[in-house]
Amino acid sequence: MSEATMRELEVAVWRGGDSGGFVTYRVPERADQTVLDVVTFIQRRIDPTLAYRYSCRVGMCGSCAMTVNGRPRWTCRTHVATVAKGGRLSLAPLANMPVIRDLVADMTEFFDKWRRAKGRFVPAKESPKGFARVPPADPKRRAADAGIECINCGICYAACDVVRWNPDYLGPAALNRAWTLYNDVRDGDRLGHLLAVAGDAGCHACHSHQNCMEFCPKGLNPTASIAGLKRAVAGAYLKGEL
Amino acid sequence: MSAKTETLVWLAQRISAMVLAPLVLVHIVTVIYAIRGGLSAAEILSRTQGSLFWGGLYGLFVLAAAIHGSIGARTVIGEMTPWRGRSLDAAAVAFAVGLMAMGFRAVGALT
Incomplete structure (x- = not known):
């Protein structure tokens, strides 16, 4: 040796x-x-x-x-x-x-927050007529693609200051997931995804420290996804949709 | 607080920040100008009293500062202490009202 x-x-x-x-x-x-x-x-x-x-x-x-x-x-x-x-x-x-x-x-709370953030695909009420055509270059599809590779490892959640300070905060992973679903044109309740993440426990609590982006092993940028959610929620509010 | 109200609070925080940024600059530049020019309190008052411009500017300043400060204080307290919920929301509203009362009283005396 x-x-x-x-x-x-x-x-x-x-x-x-x-x-x-x-x-x-x-x-x-x-x-x-x-x-x-x-x-x-x-x-x-x-x-x-x-x-x-x-x-x-x-x-x-x-x-x-x-x-x-x-x-x-x-x-x-x-x-x-x-x-x-x-x-x-x-x-x-x-x-x-x-x-x-x-x-x-114990990752129970981490995954419970995914549920609270409505981090699941909602099928449309009517069955689709044929396949949904989603051009890869579509801006919404690109936004979803940018956040889709999350492996639920919890690293961003462990790195986040706001999670430490605000026990109700949904955290970067759950919000990033909500952002990908909001940008999925096939989803049947896109507004519902926004409603689930609006407010003090959701996207508006993020201080953009970007620890999630710094530590994400997959190189994702949840801070950008959360910023997108903030804009989308504010837009929906101003249009009276919320 | 409902998601809708929280969104309104967040928007109010952002908009009041946008209003405050230029006003703070105008305020500081004016203070430096007045002091370096050697103006006395009476001279300053003679310029501001009856002035719609200064009254409007500082009235807007007070409004934006009261909104921005109370929302910010609520966030900082909620994150740094165990105090959260309705009592904190009520305290933030009271803080905003107090800031406005004191601020508008000062603006009234100035103009």
């Missing part, structure tokens, strides 16, 4: 619930190692009681997000080499959510 592969990382991992604390583990450093690899090593080789969440390991499912060195990240696609300062890692569950145990945050 070469000297490079024998080096160790010092990994502080959150253990316990909301009132838990950090426990430090030593994990061998490897080339091209991801943060998820490190967590898996600890769980399989050092302490099998460590709780954490992951599924696809390729950045599709959105289940492995954690707080890595103080910042929310998807751990399966975060290389240790890019984040470990001086061989040190600190891993905690996502912020702005209750801790279930160790690295597992």
